[in-house]
Amino acid sequence: MSDLEKSFAELFPAKQIPFCTVEYSGRLKAYNARIQMRGNYITVVASKTWRGISPSILKGLYQELLVRVYKIKKQTIHMDLYHHFMRSLPRIAPKRKTHPVLEQSFHRVNGTLFMGILEQPNLRIGRGVNRLGTYEYASDTVSISSILLEHPELMDYVMYHELLHKKHQYTASKGRSCHHSPAFLAEERKFPNAMVLEQELQRLVTQMKRVWFW
Numbered sequence: 001m002s003d004l005e006k007s008f009a010e011l012f013p014a015k016q017i018p019f020c021t022v023e024y025s026g027r028l029k030a031y032n033a034r035i036q037m038r039g040n041y042i043t044v045v046a047s048k049t050w051r052g053i054s055p056s057i058l059k060g061l062y063q064e065l066l067v068r069v070y071k072i073k074k075q076t077i078h079m080d081l082y083h084h085f086m087r088s089l090p091r092i093a094p095k096r097k098t099h100p101v102l103e104q105s106f107h108r109v110n111g112t113l114f115m116g117i118l119e120q121p122n123l124r125i126g127r128g129v130n131r132l133g134t135y136e137y138a139s140d141t142v143s144i145s146s147i148l149l150e151h152p153e154l155m156d157y158v159m160y161h162e163l164l165h166k167k168h169q170y171t172a173s174k175g176r177s178c179h180h181s182p183a184f185l186a187e188e189r190k191f192p193n194a195m196v197l198e199q200e201l202q203r204l205v206t207q208m209k210r211v212w213f214w
């Protein structure tokens, strides 16, 4: 039995095991994966970074995908191992990307709101108006939209939000993950003038959309 088949059998002891295939792709982002279910066929497409990872962690990945696609609530020891592995990735991810303006923003925020204890993640400029910032655990990368380049205060606020993701990480249980825990949101409000900045961000996004699309 393949690891994917074993993962299925552990989750659904009474069900017949479908035809299972695992493919590795260089096009998916690091440690991403997708699942497809068609009739009696299940295909998992996993980023090639998954190659050679311990079978017990891989089983956790497969089970995480299976509980989502079958919409069931179950938590297994392998799924715990998988999340433990995912949470360890930011620490071991190589730090190669940076950007002078983002680096200044990182140091301001780290110094004033994290007492300088956060390690600098990869920093990159993203495009797009709807996603002002993102944090990617697998590569330890904060992306900040280019529209914030001329708004240092707003940039710091978005940087702070993304760095809180690095600090708090996420909790996961039974196929559901929570990225904005109550503790996260409480800490987010500690940013000076958070409410005002939130409104200014909204205004900027609306303005930019007008400039770009109308």
Ligand SMILES: [Zn+2]
Pocket (backbone or CB within 6 Å): 161, 165, 179, 180
């Ligand atoms: Zn967020």
